[in-house]
Amino acid sequence: MRKLIGTVFRKEMKDHLRDRRSVTSALAGPLIGPVIFAVMFTVMASWFREGKPLEVSIIGRENAPSLMAFLQRQGATLADAPADYEAQIQAGKLDAVLIIPSDYGKDFSSGHTASVQLVVDNSRNQARSTVRRLTSLLQGYSGMLGAERLFARGVAPELATPVRVDEVDLATPERMAANVLNIIPIFLVFAAFMGGMNVAIDAMAGERERGSLEPLLLNPVHRGAVVTGKWLTTVVLACVAIGVCLGAFLLAVKSVPLQDLGVKARFDAAAVLGMLATVVPLAFFASAGQMLVSTYARSFKEAQTYIQLLLLLPMLPGMLLAVSPIQSQLWMYIVPVFGQQLLIGEVMRGQAVGPIPFLLGVVGCAAAAAGCLMLTTRLLAEERIIFGRA
Incomplete structure (x- = not known):
């Protein structure tokens, strides 16, 4: 057989x-x-490569000089956004545009919440790395200012964060x-x-x-x-x-x-x-x-x-x-x-x-x-x- x-x-x-x-x-x-x-x-990997410089297109840079200085200290390259920025974002020529409204300085000086707009197209995967990095910087700037305001008023910044979660990742x-x-x-x-x-x-x-x-x-x-x-x-x-x-x-x-x-x-x-x-x-x-x-x-x-x-x-x-x-x-x-x-x-x-x-x-x-x-x-x-x- x-x-x-x-x-x-x-x-x-x-x-x-x-x-x-x-x-x-x-x-x-x-x-x-x-x-x-x-x-x-x-x-x-080319989309998410962290080593490349962060380029930020901005409208109203003169309305937030301290924020602009913070972004530059973090290594971001600032540029003025074109007039047709929405079309360029949808076409993939721009990843995101940060808009600083004219009343930003007034709200900021009075201690109120100052709003900014981040214009993105979440359907574009290659823009997500830029959006994620820029969002992280803006959140870090907001947290830093919040802590400084509390400290200036004699309030310990820790009181605003009663619980802190430290994640312990066991993944190999x-x-x-x-x-x-x-x-x-x-x-x-x-x-x-x-x-x-x-x-x-x-x-x-x-x-x-x-x-x-x-x-x-x-x-x-x-x-x-x-x-x-x-x-x-x-x-x-x-x-x-x-x-x-x-x-x-x-x-x-x-x-x-x-x-x-x-x-x-x-x-x-x-x-x-x-x-x-x-x-x-x-x-x-x-x-x-x-x-x-x-x-x-x-x-x-x-x-x-x-x-x-x-x-x-x-x-x-x-x-x-x-x-x-x-x-x-x-x-x-x-x-x-x-x-x-x-x-x-x-x-x-x-x-x-x-x-x-x-x-x-x-x-x-x-x-x-x-x-x-x-x-x-x-x-x-x-x-x-x-x-x-x-």
Whole structure:
């Protein structure tokens, strides 16, 4: 039996490695995630980079000389706002405009609350860093003046703050990075499905459409050996795609200036091995499921349609975990796809999960893969499947 499986496996590997376009597309697909990650986070880092000077456009600078002096001491560069400042803010040419009304000095001198206006467009993500820094400076200036006014009247400034909250953040750099880099588990799981997709379709639906499946089954080879050999070929390419995707992500994490976003991502050998141990078992289930679908489909094109819809499966749990954090339960790790994405997130956060979640993930994927392979073997015993009849 092992010899027969090895023979089918070698035959399938030779056939698929000859098709360089198919192999190239199978390996290029998993690179989509790292490329998107590198571009997106590089752009975001340029928006939120704290080192660049704060440029503030102002209307009515002469109405608040002390505020202007304070902003300049904090390193802000002041400029007069143009007449069409609203249009320029909406067009993205200005991040924000500070308006000092003419009655600001009167209210300020009389000890009343002096109002200013900050004109922004909150729909523009790239302006948020400037708005956040400017708002922080204005709040700091207001707090400083409030304390000085209380002190001048003989009142201790502490009386205005009866309770002070000091936040103690227990989050490690790995956990903070995992919250920001939550797209990595989604694309790693996606690579497990993407890598062997073309091989699974061609190995079953493609061979049947070319008329080469029937002669293969006429040989004295057990149908289970045929299915297993083809499945192992699909698994190998899926695992290669996972390795390519993970390697590209590691390069992207090192090259992207994540520190400008306040993120310190550190993927050591233990984290990399943990992610591989989590995702590789999923390749066994993904390949078996794709072979089952391509065997059931009546044509190559129909198999492509079904499996492309199947690619939505790894996206759904990742999106659910991103928008609605779930407290992990032990039974969740045995659920294929969902358990893998949950476990990768915990590995990236540096949590000590122990061996049981990894073992449950392997058991869940192995059981699901075995079920798919058994159903695929049974389908090959039906005439309507072998000859493509409706």
